[in-house]
Amino acid sequence: MKTNELIFLAILLSGMILLAGCGSTKGYQGTKMESSDLARILQGDHKLRIKGKKTSESAFLIKVDTVSVGSYMKGFPKYTDVLPGERTVEIRHFQQWKDKTAMSGAMFGIIGASIAESNNPHTHYKLTFTVEEGKQYTIMPITEESTEQPRFYVIDATANDTIQPRVIQIEKKKK
Numbered sequence: 496m497k498t499n500e501l502i503f504l505a506i507l508l509s510g511m512i513l514l515a516g517c518g519s520t521k522g523y524q525g526t527k528m529e530s531s532d533l534a535r536i537l538q539g540d541h542k543l544r545i546k547g548k549k550t551s552e553s554a555f556l557i558k559v560d561t562v563s564v565g566s567y568m569k570g571f572p573k574y575t576d577v578l579p580g581e582r583t584v585e586i587r588h589f590q591q592w593k594d595k596t597a598m599s600g601a602m603f604g605i606i607g608a609s610i611a612e613s614n615n616p617h618t619h620y621k622l623t624f625t626v627e628e629g630k631q632y633t634i635m636p637i638t639e640e641s642t643e644q645p646r647f648y649v650i651d652a653t654a655n656d657t658i659q660p661r662v663i664q665i666e667k668k669k670k
Contacts, residue, residue: 519562519563519564519565519572519575520564520572520574520575520576521562521564521575521576522536522556522559522560522562522564522575522576522577522582522584523559523560523562523576523577523578524561524562528576528578530576531628531629532579532628533576533577533578533579533628533629534576534577534578534579534626534627534628534629534630534631534632535574535575535576535577535630535631535632536556536559536574536575536576536577536582536584536626536631536632536633536634537573537574537631537632537633537634538553538554538555538556538571538572538573538574538633538634539553539554539633539634539635539636539650540552540553541553541635541636541637541638543638543640544640545592545638545640545643546592548592550590550591550592551591552588552589552590552591552636552638552645553588553589553636554586554587554588554589554634554635554636554647555571555586555587555588555589556571556572556574556575556584556586556634557571557585557586557587557619558584558585559575559577559582559583559584559585560582560583571587577626579626579627579628580625580626581623581624581625581626582623582624582625582626583621583622583623584621584622584623584624584634585619585620585621585622585665586619586620586621586622586634586636586647587617587618587619588617588618588619588620588636588645589617590617590638593617594617618664618665619664619665620647620662620663620664620665621662621663621665622634622647622649622660622661622662623660623661623663624649624658624660624661629653630651630652630653630654631651631652631653632649632650632651632652632658633649633650633652634647634648634649634660635647635648635649635650647660647662648660
């Protein structure tokens with residue numbers, strides 16, 4: 496009976512440690528600043544139909560300039576605070592209809608999910624745009640349903656305006 500309790504506590508503790516390792520909401524270097532002096536960039540989610548089936552896509556936040564904010568292993572933040580000025584935000588374009596990681600994780604645990612993740616056809620993009628202090632920006636992926644070609648927009652929630660960022664697709668290195 497004591498062995499089962501110890502195993503349960505070990506699993507519970509491991510889960511708490513993993514949850515605490517989520518992505519960072521601080522997308523700049525240096526000391527913590529007041530939120531009024533920063534801009535906030537949010538992950539955008541879009542619902543669509545591909546081949547007649549309901550699905551979704553997201554712009555997971557990976558990096559702001561040179562500061563890492565999220566990854567597959569530590570999680571992806573829903574938002575990150577950044578300094579005003581021109582920013583380059585690296586995102587992972589998550590396409591639910593192409594992702595097999597969730598099913599592998601459920602079936603084969605973290606090792607199976609890690610293997611599936613390394614073979615997953617996700618693509619990273621760098622988006623460059625100017626942000627102003629005190630404003631919120633949402634990076635929104637919009638995939639053309641017939642061609643499955645993505646476009647990315649930045650929505651300035653404060654001004655209710657859409658910004659067209661400079662977009663660079665990051666090519667995966669072939670092994």
